[in-house]
Amino acid sequence: MTTHIDHAPSIADAENPGFEEEIEVTASATSGTILWGFALVALLLLPIATREGRRDLGMFQEPWFWPMTALGFGLIGGAMFPILLVRLSRDPGFGRRVLAAFEGMGKSLQYGAAFLVYLVAVNYLGFTISSILFMQALYLMSGLRGGRWPWVALAVTFAIVLAFRVGLDIWFPVPVFLQFFPASVGNFMGGYL
């Protein structure tokens, strides 16, 4: 039986009779410690991030009470992560295993950056053109290059645009570049871009 239920099934699962996904302890402790650190910073910011309320309503009603409770709960419950990480730091190869927590994240960040560009591009080029470019970029970045893949990407994008933009008439901001065209062109094209 699996000991880790939150993972997405992959092809690797099929090769493994028990569907066990080994999570490296150091990597897990590292990621837990990062989250724990975030909670700690948030708690330290509490005095400047919240204001004091009216004293007569009692401590439980104070604006700082619930953030403090939530963060305190998380920090106490998750204190095992930094403790474990400190204990593991004596093991040989510790640095390499810590870095393993970030393995593959570079690629995710690249996709994230592409998503950011897409987000900006929607305002300037409109949903349709931006989506076509974004989808092509994703296919290229993920290694789906050449042959039929650009056409597949184009077909998928058109299907999405047809369904959402034309079919459901979901509104998107009129792209900035249409300002340079006559109003009639802008009005007509705005509905499809």
Add this chain to the structure above:
Amino acid sequence: MIDSILLGFSEIAHWQVILALFIGAIAGILVGAVPGMEPAGAMAIALPFSLTMDPLPGIILLLGCYGGAWYGGAIPAILIRVPGTPVNVLTTYDGYPLAKKGQPMRALSLAYSSSFVGGIISIVALIFLAPVMAQVAERFGPPEYAMVMVLATVSVILAHHHNIPGAILTFGIGAFLATVGFESPHNTLRYTFDQTWLVGGVPMVPMVIGLFAMSQAFVLLETKTSPPAPADLGATGRFHGLLEVFKYRATVIRSSALGVVMGLLPGVGEFGAQFLSYSLARRFSKKPEEFGKGSPEGLVASEVSISACTSTVLVPLLALGIPADPLMAMLLAVFMIHNIIPGPQLFAEHADFISGLYISLFILNIFVVVLLLAFTKQVVRLSSITPRAIGAAILVLGFIGTYTQNFRVSDALFTLVFAILGRFMLKNGIPAFPMVVGLVLGPMLEQRLKQSMSISGGDPTIFLTRPLAATFLVFAIVAVTAFAWSHYYERKNLNEAG
């Protein structure tokens, strides 16, 4: 009763509802059939559609994606040994060996009929349990609600028994994130740092889409291998498999009962139900040695228990407004957008909606089974779609799902942040679900605690002096104690053994 049924049929007798049922069922099946794509992803895709519809068809569309996925997930699990959704892991244990023995159609039909039986039992349980729970909830005041939420929190955390510290930490962070923005009764701003885009708080839908759909897209975009093409299905065994479920009546009853109960417990759901159901089925089986080698009974136990959860997870959501899993948390957001407030009043104020929902769920199950029986061969081909192409489509659809809700760039940015965070957590085994639960339950718990303290004049013993509140608190304490006790003995036995 008859009136309710007729009311339900009149509610669904609209083209929008029928279309939503149909599209939801197809989307759900496809999502289940394509390995790596999860119901959360499907719901992200369907979200913009649902927001343009009336409440019932909008919610039915999402429930279609949710319910259909568990049926469809059995297809790759049986044919190529890759679970279509994470909960179909145990389906591979007996489904795949059965298919390998040359009976893929029998295995698929048996999985469909088992899911159908479990699904129908779950709807019946929902119909009877939700009003009962709502009636009990009518007597709830703020202290009782607060303690129910404490119990739900304990249940969610204990459900992640392999990583309790991770669950507590992410729950705490989720509950903290819920405090960002405007606060009452003092009408102050918390953690906004003069940023207007933070005044509204951390939105839930972008968080769920980021954590569960887009993080998944990142994983898929990095998956270089494609699933193998399934072998020819043949035509034999389709109807034999359909009726075979009734040969295992005891297993069906046991597994559905477990599924129904587990569905009620926040955080436990399909995972807990199927593992318990499978191990009990093996223990009570006349042929336990066949389990894991193509036992039809094992397949029945797994599929019935998964589907038996699918409607009962709605019970805490409808009666108390407490989401039992991440998908229900997303559904809760949709309820709110459509101004349908879950809770005891829902059954009185929106009886038509509730009746329509019940009838729709019945029809949804029938739709899904009919579609699968008719088009299994076509659906099977989808199992071998390149994961990277799916990941790219999810990213675009995820953008539509978040951006078109409020047309705020900040929502899309939140999605991106949570997508990267979700990918990081997924990779390193830190559970993401408690974070969503924290975000949903946090504000409710804060509000109920504040109200309770106002009632009692700041005296926390109010949670002990009110019988129902004290009972929930005792349940929570007993659950934690029992868990700690069993964990201690498990460790002790392990140490002694090794």
